[in-house]
Amino acid sequence: MIKEHIPVMLNEIIKNLNIKKDGIYVDLTLGYGGHSKAILEKLSNKGFLVSFDKDQEAIKESRKKLLKLDKNFKIIYSDFKKIKEKLNEINIKKIDGIIADLGISSPQINKISRGFSYSKDAKLDMRMDQNQDLNAHKIVNNYSEIQLTNIFKKYGETNFANKISKNIIKNRPINTTFELVQLIRKSLPAKIVRKKNPAKAIFQAIRIEVNQELESLKKMLSDSPKLLNKNGTLSIITFHSLEDKIVKNYFKKFIEDKTGKLPIIIEKKWVVKQIRPLKEEIKKNNRSRTAKLRILIKKED
Numbered sequence: 001m002i003k004e005h006i007p008v009m010l011n012e013i014i015k016n017l018n019i020k021k022d023g024i025y026v027d028l029t030l031g032y033g034g035h036s037k038a039i040l041e042k043l044s045n046k047g048f049l050v051s052f053d054k055d056q057e058a059i060k061e062s063r064k065k066l067l068k069l070d071k072n073f074k075i076i077y078s079d080f081k082k083i084k085e086k087l088n089e090i091n092i093k094k095i096d097g098i099i100a101d102l103g104i105s106s107p108q109i110n111k112i113s114r115g116f117s118y119s120k121d122a123k124l125d126m127r128m129d130q131n132q133d134l135n136a137h138k139i140v141n142n143y144s145e146i147q148l149t150n151i152f153k154k155y156g157e158t159n160f161a162n163k164i165s166k167n168i169i170k171n172r173p174i175n176t177t178f179e180l181v182q183l184i185r186k187s188l189p190a191k192i193v194r195k196k197n198p199a200k201a202i203f204q205a206i207r208i209e210v211n212q213e214l215e216s217l218k219k220m221l222s223d224s225p226k227l228l229n230k231n232g233t234l235s236i237i238t239f240h241s242l243e244d245k246i247v248k249n250y251f252k253k254f255i256e257d258k259t260g261k262l263p264i265i266i267e268k269k270w271v272v273k274q275i276r277p278l279k280e281e282i283k284k285n286n287r288s289r290t291a292k293l294r295i296l297i298k299k300e301d
């Protein structure tokens with residue numbers, strides 16, 4: 001039985017979108033439709049929602065859910081890095097709000113054959129988009145020692161990157177998640193392995209590389225603010241420090257005082273906000289414990 005996905009920070013997302021019932025909204029990470037459904041419920045028959053995902057299994061399930069609401073929506077099967085061109089293709093130039101709930105969904109991690117989880121034995125895979133060529137098996141079995149070390153350091157922030165990549169090279173082929181977990185554990189001193197499971201960081205690193213997560217995020221960030229109407233918002237939920245740092249630094253650029261002067265009245269064109277989940281949500285949904293919602297609001301055209 002695949003566990004349902006519980007949408008993270010749903011109330012905070014909806015409250016801060018300030019939904020206009022006839023507005024146009026974009027959910028960049030449809031997943032299992034939790035946020036999209038809540039947005040659609042607030043729209044009139046003149047409003048419109050566009051939802052993106054690059055996982056066709058998620059799209060299939062969510063389409064059924066959203067159709068029941070009998071409102072206007074379109075699901076786009078695409079990486080969200082293509083937000084600008086995909087909206088242009090359907091003649092949407094300006095929107096009232098964009099949300100992204102980054103990472104993977106509970107059904108993706110819980111479905112064993114997707115190979116995302118280090119606690120379930122499966123063929124190495126980790127693709128969000130099952131039609132894409134690059135997968136975890138190819139990375140683990142074909143990347144050079146230097147390439148592996150780089151991604152483990154950069155995306156896994158581990159001190160044992162080199163040791164692990166050397167062991168991978170020595171023990172190839174590595175076909176399954178459990179073979180990889182064993183090898184990671186053997187590469188580290190026992191006292192470190194006892195403290196925390198080192199596979200977590202390495203699996204995160206490989207997943208980020210398979211799905212090119214940070215590149216997509218950067219491209220989407222650089223194209224999204226220009227698409228917003230006045231009072232439009234860009235809301236992003238991050239789950240780890242690498243993606244959060246990118247969003248935080250990108251938003252910061254919008255509110256920096258570039259003149260270096262201190263005006264008496266500061267008219268701000270952009271405002272940023274940061275919100276954490278409530279304790280009650282963290283208690284009910286462990287997935288939300290590391291979530292951070294960052295919001296960029298366009299105050300003037």
Ligand SMILES: C[S@@+](CC[C@H](N)C(=O)[O-])C[C@H]1O[C@@H](n2cnc3c(N)ncnc32)[C@H](O)[C@@H]1O
Nearest residue numbers: 007029031032033034035053054055079080216
């Ligand atoms: C955390 S889940 C979203 C859950 C959703 N908000 C809900 O309430 O059910 C993230 C979803 O975004 C998709 N995704 C992640 N990065 C993506 C990208 N760059 N382009 C398109 N879809 C992406 C994943 O396939 C996954 O289905």
